[in-house]
Amino acid sequence: MIELLGKSLVELQSLFEEHKIQKFRAKQLIDYIYHRHIFVFQDMTQFPKMLRDWLDANCIISIPKIVAQSISPDGKTQKLLLELIDHSRIEAVLMEQHYGNSVCVSSQVGCAMGCVFCASTQGGLFRDLTVAEIVGQVVLFSALKQEDIHSLVVMGAGEPLQNYDNVLQALKLIHDPITFDISYRKMTISTCGWVPNIYKLADEDLPITLALSLHATTDETRRKIMPVGSRYKLDEVLEAVKYYYEKTQRRITFEYILIDSINVSLEEAHELGKIGKEFPNCHVNLIPVNGNEHINLYKPSSKHMNIFKDIIASYGVSVTIRKEMGDAIQAACGQLKAAHGRKEEIHE
Numbered sequence: 579m580i581e582l583l584g585k586s587l588v589e590l591q592s593l594f595e596e597h598k599i600q601k602f603r604a605k606q607l608i609d610y611i612y613h614r615h616i617f618v619f620q621d622m623t624q625f626p627k628m629l630r631d632w633l634d635a636n637c638i639i640s641i642p643k644i645v646a647q648s649i650s651p652d653g654k655t656q657k658l659l660l661e662l663i664d665h666s667r668i669e670a671v672l673m674e675q676h677y678g679n680s681v682c683v684s685s686q687v688g689c690a691m692g693c694v695f696c697a698s699t700q701g702g703l704f705r706d707l708t709v710a711e712i713v714g715q716v717v718l719f720s721a722l723k724q725e726d727i728h729s730l731v732v733m734g735a736g737e738p739l740q741n742y743d744n745v746l747q748a749l750k751l752i753h754d755p756i757t758f759d760i761s762y763r764k765m766t767i768s769t770c771g772w773v774p775n776i777y778k779l780a781d782e783d784l785p786i787t788l789a790l791s792l793h794a795t796t797d798e799t800r801r802k803i804m805p806v807g808s809r810y811k812l813d814e815v816l817e818a819v820k821y822y823y824e825k826t827q828r829r830i831t832f833e834y835i836l837i838d839s840i841n842v843s844l845e846e847a848h849e850l851g852k853i854g855k856e857f858p859n860c861h862v863n864l865i866p867v868n869g870n871e872h873i874n875l876y877k878p879s880s881k882h883m884n885i886f887k888d889i890i891a892s893y894g895v896s897v898t899i900r901k902e903m904g905d906a907i908q909a910a911c912g913q914l915k916a917a918h919g920r921k922e923e924i925h926e
């Protein structure tokens with residue numbers, strides 16, 4: 579069966595031409611999928627019966643299946659646990675912000691990075707997501723909401739720069755005016771610091787926003803909580819991020835999880851302020867760690883978090899503490915999936 583989700587207009591046109599189907603049908607198909615949210619071929623009534631039957635016999639549109647859903651008490655954050663065609667499970671989140679709907683997508687099933695604070699990586703990496711599966715998360719939310727999607731963050735499970743080609747292809751499709759028409763400026767890729775592909779992304783000359791999961795100010799601490807820290811030194815990571823900034827002129831976001839007794843000394847706040855100062859217009863996003871029964875890590879007191887933040891701000895760096903809107907719905911990476919038990923998955 580041929581997967582139609584995630585294919586560009588040009589790809590659909592050449593597929594149709596190959597099968598002697600009129601080329602203009604490709605644009606109609608994109609309209610059905612991305613705007614009218616019709617995924618059943620027989621419901622595509624603009625198509626002649628013969629075409630609908632051919633599509634039924636040869637093609638599929640694999641919209642991920644919703645297994646569980648949790649909505650925050652204020653109704654503004656919605657997290658979905660989704661099942662893919664091979665029964666793998668991933669998570670995707672929709673956040674209603676004041677500026678519009680923002681979707682957070684996963685890029686892999688599981689993750690190879692092994693960060694100690696992250697629920698998504700606990701079972702290791704199972705596989706990369708396909709272009710269709712990445713795009714499918716956005717299609718699903720736009721179908722559920724029946725509203726435009728304003729922005730996109732690739733910050734769910736997985737390391738997006740390890741699934742570089744599929745992530746980029748998905749973003750290019752989502753950017754296309756005939757699908758979602760989301761500008762690259764409203765897309766963010768979050769990475770743990772996969773250095774070679776930070777350079778590669780910079781050289782694409784696309785104004786995508788880069789978020790770096792920094793989480794420590796020394797190699798010693800970073801290595802303790804993020805195994806990738808043994809592969810790439812902090813200096814190398816920051817040099818790559820600097821190159822990204824210089825090439826794209828996009829404001830860099832630094833994510834920094836606040837974990838009590840691990841990375842929140844006042845000295846570390848000063849170091850973070852100094853790092854931020856090196857990146858004009860950057861933003862530091864402080865994230866109180868979300869623990870669970872497997873992740874025995876705790877956030878510092880509110881008082882301490884505010885002192886930490888004020889020190890960074892004293893360097894003239896823009897800094898905020900992330901609202902914990904995810905807490906109520908287990909929005910931290912991988913937690914909904916973990917709560918539903920991994921054993922239900924066929925591959926484990």
Ligand code: SAH
Nearest residue numbers: 695696736737768769770791867868910911
């Ligand atoms: N691999 C990419 C993207 C996935 S992780 C990266 O490392 O950036 C995305 C973000 O999820 C991380 O920056 C981290 O801030 C957040 N995250 C993961 N586990 C968390 C936890 N237990 N509590 C709070 N935030 C968490």
